Amino acid sequence: TDNCDSDITVTGVDTTDNTDPCNIIVTRTWTFTDSCDNTASVSQTITVADTTAPVAPEAPADVTVECTDEIPPMIDLTATDNCDSDITV
Template sequence: FTVPADITINCEQDPNDLTLTGDVTDEADNCDNTLEATFTDSTANGTCASESVITRTWTLTDDCNNTTTLVQTITIQDTTAPTFTVPADITINC
């Protein structure tokens, strides 16, 4: 099978959304045609509170318990600058 490509997403996006992070769609085996890839995640904290790195280990096991694993890295970053409103200009008396 082909593991989804490594990806960087913004912190408000859902890393469990496989339409965003990618899914395995090309499972193949010489004897088993009912394969379904599964994954487990290991998360490490990033440099700020809303950042992290997910190591997603994809596993494919056939009916005879032959297993293949591949790894995808999902980096979650905060790439949105903060916003604020500046008070209106005023004139004051000295």
């Protein structure tokens, strides 16, 4: 609202700080301008924090072998995550 002017424009801008990819901060700012170029602003802070651990797959079945040279080789397993597709295994 404005005491003299009913013609107010609003501009919205998002500024993102993603220096820590596990804790992203978005600052959303709205700026209101009247026809005399007077401005007022309000801001909202949005924090994106990945706090959910990845979901590990089931382990391969247990095996029993007689000699160490019979130990099966390590296999690649893939985990899933709600926010990240780059899972270190």
